[in-house]
Amino acid sequence: MREPIRSIKQQLLDFNLNYFRTVLEHATLEKGLSIEDVLEYYLVVNDAFDARFHEIDSVDIDQHFKDIELVINMMMFGTIKRGQ
Numbered sequence: 706m707r708e709p710i711r712s713i714k715q716q717l718l719d720f721n722l723n724y725f726r727t728v729l730e731h732a733t734l735e736k737g738l739s740i741e742d743v744l745e746y747y748l749v750v751n752d753a754f755d756a757r758f759h760e761i762d763s764v765d766i767d768q769h770f771k772d773i774e775l776v777i778n779m780m781m782f783g784t785i786k787r788g789q
Contacts (some may be wrong), residue, residue, distance in 0.1 A: 709712055718751070721747075721751075722744060722747070722748075725743075725744065725747060726744060727738060729743055729744070746780065747780065750776060750780050754772075754773065
């Protein structure tokens with residue numbers, strides 16, 4: 706059972722990376738950052754989020770997706786407004 710789940714998770718990760726790459730190709734990145742840098746950061750954040758998710762006993766899937774959206778927004782746009 707683990708192998709089919711692992712395969713599906715890998716397919717989802719590949720899809721997300723390809724989609725994210727397409728988005729980044731049309732975005733203006735901060736000076737000094739490459740698409741590969743941002744994708745690597747995404748993988749680190751994704752791994753940390755997955756590790757935290759596995760620590761939780763019961764999962765509210767709606768809340769999980771809200772949490773993912775929040776993490777992606779913070780990753781893409783930061784947490785502190787520039788100029789402050």
